[in-house]
Amino acid sequence: MEFFAQQFINGLTLGSIYGLIALGYTMVFGIIGMVNFAHGDVFMLSSFIALIFFLILTSWLGLTSVALVFLIVLVVAMLLTALWGWAIERVAYRALRGSFRLAPLISAIGVSIFLSNFVQVVQGARNKPLPPLVRDVIVLYQNEQYTVTLSYKQANIMATTAALLAGFWYLVQRTPFGRAQRACEQDRRMAALLGINVDRTISLTFVLGAALAAVAGLLYLLYYGVVSFSDGFVPGVKAFTAAVLGGIGSLPGAVLGGLIIGLIETFWSAYFSIEYKDVAAFLILIVVLIFKPSGILGRPEVEKV
Amino acid sequence: MANTSTLGPIAPAMTRPTGTAFPALLKDAALFALVTLGLSIPVVAYRTDLGQGTGLELTARWGLVASLCLAVFVLRLAQRLILGEVSRRRDARIRARADASAVAAPKALRPGRALGSLTLAVALTLPALAALGSGGLSEGRYWIDLGILILTYVMLGWGLNIVVGLAGLLDLGYVAFYAVGAYSYALLSTVFGLSFWICLPLAGLFAAAFGILLGFPVLRLRGDYLAIVTLAFGEIIRLVLINWVDFSGGSAGISSIPRASFFGIPFTKGEGGFADLFGLSFSPMHRVIFLYYLILVLALITNVVTLRMRRLPLGRAWEALREDEIACRSLGIDTTITKLTAFALGAMFAGFAGSFFAVRQGFVSPESFNFLESAIILAIVVLGGMGSQIGVVIAAIVMVGAPELLRNLGFLKAVFGQGFDPSEYRLLLFGLAMVAMMVWRPRGLISERHPSVRLSEAKR
């Protein structure tokens, strides 16, 4: 039971990160019906941005307040990653809106390959470790054999995720941008006729998705304490799985899917075999797509004849 | 970016003389450079390296950032100037044509039979050309090896072209079938001692069977979901190969796979070997040349089968499926079976190529079959112009051959410093090329589709 509880906490932490990445997939899919294959690599890139700013702030500028460093890195990483998201949409996707149906996906694969190799070229192929900033844990429960702990890191990850989701939810549900975004999801042409700047709305969707990926990238870096140029692929696929599982296009679905995938992965590693944990995620993806492509909270698609 | 659209090349030439727009172009290019600056902070500006201690050390590289921004500025400016000029000329041409009311089809890059024949001639005589050019067979080995490498990718590209180019199914896990072929040969030959010539067709059949096994449940899915599922399948195969050590040897792979023989005659020194039987003096090059022609023949078979299939009802149904699946169903075509055949045929050729890979290397490991390999093959198909056979050849030469050649060019090292390795930039350029291709020439370098049958010719 204690072991289970500990794994549950670990799973939720991992799931929060997946959920944050999954939001980027699901928003972009919702608005332009495209699988943004490069999203996982944007996430990886943001990890690097966060890593470098951590180093600048701690070893060059000598800041010691962990909370302050975290906040500064969070803001900077979100801004710079959002710029990447904007630039990618502008260069690689916008021109393809009227193209044949697989063109955006192929372009996104190109961006994905470019990003991971770009980071490899400019930062080198080796793993980049970050010395742990906080080691404190909160002991939740203790007996002779087991200790169930919630580390400050984990608490931070869950709290940040929850806070950002709340803000994000407000943005989409209650602001003019959110309205425009939902209108574009329903009918892009009609939205344009009603005076919504569709290009700008789509751009902003990418910017938001990238910013959320940046949060995920930062939290991932804190949690694992290491990042490499190839780290975008597998978390990217898992987050996409989360988005599909939750029902692609649905924002709560993405978070729900992320948590489920995080839990499944953690329990699978804990109780079955750690070697096959990625296989588990890929299998879930295949099974969900075959048997319930609309996911848990998504709307089924009706074929138009 | 607002000025981009207002400055677009749509405005007629007469209302916009070249000179007036130039400051605006400068501004646009400056904006690009500014964005590049933003993107370069901090991943380009600061390099992280493991230092003496435990932590990472930062190295500032603002010079690099500056040159990158300058390069983007110049390139963007050049692009706008050239594209502006090109579109102005095109507008003028269209106007002229409208005046003359001449209806002419837009001229696309159309390499006819001549280019195909030339490529084939070079391919057939490559060992001789290499020997002549380098002054001896052994000296020409580099070129023949390069030829084998390119031909392997040509064959994989042609195989994937059936799936992506003809049937319009985006398969991101194609390398899985390549892996099935390679491991089939590796296991059948090392465990059961079967010869290459028995394993080759078996490997193809196994791969095709895997294709059908995977295809049956997933081929109902819409395009991009299919792509992701095939990707997941490819990764599962690789992960199983890594983790199922008893079966596949794990990450260490399978080594000492028997070498190819000349239809049963081994390429060995001494009695009974190939050189001995044919009265030649022994040379390790015999085997290399044999492998070269083996992959050439395999690739040509792939090509001939594909070209024939296009003229058959099944091949036409593939293309029809790519164009409109619903219409296909209304015409009584079983779309699942039709997709499966394309999937299985493509997989079979990957299986053949895989067993060739295993026999050439003498060693297989899961690392040869990662997603990147799938992406490279896909890039070759996409850049070649989906559906074009000669396009795949050109793309394979450019994408696989060119980086290999660049690696050996000394002057690049002189310019960029000793540590410069062009192959590092290969995948980076692959990615950029895929994006550029989708933006500017979505139908590929060779974009013209040739009808599979013509009424005017059939009547004759």
Next chain:
Amino acid sequence: MSLALPPDAPAAAGLADPVLIVDHLTMRFGGLTAVGDVSFQVGRGNITALIGPNGAGKTTVFNCITGFYKPTEGMIRLRRADGETHLLERLPGHDVNRVARVARTFQNIRLFPQMTVLENLLVAMHKPLMRASGFSLAGILGLPHYRREEEAAIARAAAWIARIGLTHRADEPAGDLPYGDQRRLEIARAMCTDPVLLCLDEPAAGLNPRESADLNTLLRLIRDEFGTSVLLIEHDMSVVMQISDRIVVLDYGRKIADGTPDQIRADTRVIAAYLGVDDEEVAAVEAEVGLTGTEASGVSA
């Protein structure tokens, strides 16, 4: 089946031997009943029109008949001339054409735009050509039997291309054709599957009067020379009234009338329900149908 009105001579001949029998067809999407308990028949060798205001459920009926939707309730039977019967709602989508030989066209034309006119028609002859090519094995080897079959198929396609007047553009991509030609090509392509019943979804939509007249000629040719029964959805009353042997009227997913053009034209329920309450529109369509002024002038012409 229940017929609201007594049929007249040509239609009666067809109805004595119906090719399609739709029985109590119901289709629901979630809570919405798009088609409710609709029954009608299509006479063999007839042109039957399915009309009704927008949203009346015509295309849904079509999609049920042609296997794109599985009806919630009801039975759709196709009877061959030899009495062989197929239950269309039980067949998988493609078998509605392949086995039961029901062909269709689409409201938004669905050609294979990059393939040539000739190739479009050859794709429609998939089933016989597949068999002739030995499911590609004989074809790969280039056996003469397949080559003969292919030549015959090309000749048949060429004949259809000539009928729709596209011989000079046979080797051009179908997507490059003007709209009216694409419509006729889609009909020819459906005919190349050698159908017993041809279902046309708004074949005259977007055609100019000249093209519309060409279409009438083509449909008569299909009925008279090929003996193919036709079921069509159409809004253009000049087409409907001129060529239909029978008309079935739907409104809000229900059948409200079923009869010959003369009967439908005189049916006040149809006028009221189909034309709605908008006076101007009523007047316009009445004029088009020929109800006001000189009675029934356009039909016999």
